[in-house]
Amino acid sequence: MEYFLQQTLSGLANGAIYACVALAVVMIYQAIDHFNFAQGEMAMFSTFIAWQMMQWGMPFWLVFPVCVVISFAGGVVIERVIFGPIHNAPVLSHVIVFIALFSIFNSLAGFIWEFTIKPFPSPFPEKDVLGTNLIAMHELGMIGITLVMLVMIYLFFRFTPIGLAMRAAAANPVSARLVGISVKWMLSLGWGLAAAIGAVAGMLIAPMVYLEPNMMLGILLYGFAGAVVGGLTSPGGAVAGGFLVGVAENLAGAYVIGSELKLTFALVLIVGVLLLRPAGLFGRVVVNRV
Amino acid sequence: MAFLEVKGLEAFYGHTQALHGLDFELEEGGITTILGANGAGKTTTLRSICGMVRNNGSITFDGNSLIGKATENIVRLGIAHVPEGRGTFVRITTEENLRLGAYTIKGAKNIADAMDRVYNYSPRLKERRNQQAGTLSGGEQQMLAVGRALMLRPRLMLLDEPSFGLAPLIVKELFEILRSINNDEKVSMLLVEQNATLALNLADHAYLLETGRVVMSGTSEDISSDEAVRQSYLGY
Numbered sequence: 308m309e310y311f312l313q314q315t316l317s318g319l320a321n322g323a324i325y326a327c328v329a330l331a332v333v334m335i336y337q338a339i340d341h342f343n344f345a346q347g348e349m350a351m352f353s354t355f356i357a358w359q360m361m362q363w364g365m366p367f368w369l370v371f372p373v374c375v376v377i378s379f380a381g382g383v384v385i386e387r388v389i390f391g392p393i394h395n396a397p398v399l400s401h402v403i404v405f406i407a408l409f410s411i412f413n414s415l416a417g418f419i420w421e422f423t424i425k426p427f428p429s430p431f432p433e434k435d436v437l438g439t440n441l442i443a444m445h446e447l448g449m450i451g452i453t454l455v456m457l458v459m460i461y462l463f464f465r466f467t468p469i470g471l472a473m474r475a476a477a478a479n480p481v482s483a484r485l486v487g488i489s490v491k492w493m494l495s496l497g498w499g500l501a502a503a504i505g506a507v508a509g510m511l512i513a514p515m516v517y518l519e520p521n522m523m524l525g526i527l528l529y530g531f532a533g534a535v536v537g538g539l540t541s542p543g544g545a546v547a548g549g550f551l552v553g554v555a556e557n558l559a560g561a562y563v564i565g566s567e568l569k570l571t572f573a574l575v576l577i578v579g580v581l582l583l584r585p586a587g588l589f590g591r592v593v594v595n596r597v
Numbered sequence: 598m599a600f601l602e603v604k605g606l607e608a609f610y611g612h613t614q615a616l617h618g619l620d621f622e623l624e625e626g627g628i629t630t631i632l633g634a635n636g637a638g639k640t641t642t643l644r645s646i647c648g649m650v651r652n653n654g655s656i657t658f659d660g661n662s663l664i665g666k667a668t669e670n671i672v673r674l675g676i677a678h679v680p681e682g683r684g685t686f687v688r689i690t691t692e693e694n695l696r697l698g699a700y701t702i703k704g705a706k707n708i709a710d711a712m713d714r715v716y717n718y719s720p721r722l723k724e725r726r727n728q729q730a731g732t733l734s735g736g737e738q739q740m741l742a743v744g745r746a747l748m749l750r751p752r753l754m755l756l757d758e759p760s761f762g763l764a765p766l767i768v769k770e771l772f773e774i775l776r777s778i779n780n781d782e783k784v785s786m787l788l789v790e791q792n793a794t795l796a797l798n799l800a801d802h803a804y805l806l807e808t809g810r811v812v813m814s815g816t817s818e819d820i821s822s823d824e825a826v827r828q829s830y831l832g833y
Contacts, residue, residue, distance in 0.1 A: 468696070468700070471689070471693060471696065471697060472697070472700060474689065475686050475689070478689075479684065479687075481649070481680070481684060482684035482685070482686060483697075484649075484669045484672070485668065485677075485678050485680060485684065486672065486697050486698050486748075486749065487669050487672040487673050487700050487701035488697075488700055489667075489669045490669070
């Protein structure tokens with residue numbers, strides 16, 4: 308029983324990270340109808356920037372928000388400079404640019420900081436929660452920070468005028484321009500937000516998987532699985548999907564398939580959902596009248 | 598110089614030229630209608646004014662040139678476009694739709710006043726303020742589209758086939774509201790309609806379009822009493 312609880316809770320902790328990645332992927336997907344394959348590498352790069360700042364002596368509590376802001380700005384710049392100009396290009400062009408971005412960030416990180424793994428400090432103390440060994444403080448922190456961030460994002464989209472404008476720009480760009488919304492800038496804002504979310508995810512998972520340029524590869528896959536399971540049209544669904552995948556992956560690895568096949572499990576999940584229920588658990592089925 | 602002046606307007610969809618040198622104008626405070634059969638270029642004309650299609654020529658609004666400006670900046674000059682098919686944001690509420698209409702308006706009081714004015718014109722919209730906009734009836738969505746346009750306090754309102762798909766009684770009600778808006782809010786209107794009788798009833802001036810060119814223009818009385826127009830467009 309205790310083992311089950313441990314696996315579930317650590318599954319939730321991992322799931323929190325997958326939920327962040329899933330949310331970032333779905334946000335961009337809703338805005339431009341394309342998967343940001345480079346999401347993980349952007350997050351990894353942000354985490355390296357945070358590491359570098361700490362090497363220069365900045366304390367973690369300062370590094371965290373500064374890194375988030377830098378990543379936000381980076382996301383805006385990437386959209387303005389790279390994806391804005393190819394907005395109306397065909398799918399393949401987008402895919403190629405995403406893959407290029409993936410390679411560039413990966414290689415650049417390796418070039419600047421080398422491919423050797425580095426430890427990344429956790430802001431949370433090393434002890435167990437409440438004296439039990441059900442969950443570590445850092446894992447609890449992962450869940451907690453993620454939840455706080457998700458609530459803030461929800462409130463932003465639901466209750467602020469800019470949040471409403473961003474939703475409108477994604478839902479109906481033509482009508483959005485007709486009420487004076489600059490859809491171009493809403494897109495950039497969306498990218499900035501996605502990049503910022505990615506940075507948070509990276510900084511939270513790095514203590515556990517160790518910092519190196521390839522650290523986000525597996526996590527991106529799980530994040531995709533979470534987004535697909537939850538439904539690509541539903542940010543809330545993506546978050547739920549991320550947590551679900553985290554728990555499912557851990558429990559499957561613990562009881563059924565062993566830890567070597569955990570990543571395979573994610574791939575099987577993606578293919579399975581796309582075959583059986585492509586809209587995901589919470590997504591909308593889009594019906595087009597011809 | 599007229600309030601809205603269009604000279605030599607050409608518009609293109611890719612390589613296809615839809616407008617071949619359009620000339621027309623609108624005086625401030627007036628209602629002008631653009632008539633014509635399917636494919637004549639009526640919707641394209643409205644889209645050109647709003648910068649939504651590639652175009653050449655000259656469009657001047659209150660002294661400002663509109664050619665080359667982005668849609669969102671044209672809107673900020675005071676032009677509201679009620680698009681073909683209403684363009685409702687279907688997944689959010691009626692009131693959120695109206696709030697989006699006021700995106701360019703500063704001041705909570707101004708926005709609240711604008712919303713009250715819209716609800717005055719259509720109490721039914723007020724009843725359905727928290728309802729998801731996509732579940733409104735066609736007539737209500739059309740009224741919502743007009744309301745959303747009104748929220749930005751426009752000087753000119755472009756309307757693209759507002760009567761489309763609506764029952765005659767609803768259309769009558771809608772056009773009466775349009776007349777009130779023109780009178781009370783001093784909003785000039787450029788109306789594109791396939792229903793020529795309705796349009797000529799509301800408008801002061803009319804332009805007749807055929808394959809991207811103006812073929813006739815005049816006051817509504819002149820146009821409706823023209824023999825050729827009556828036979829081709831008014832059905833008697």
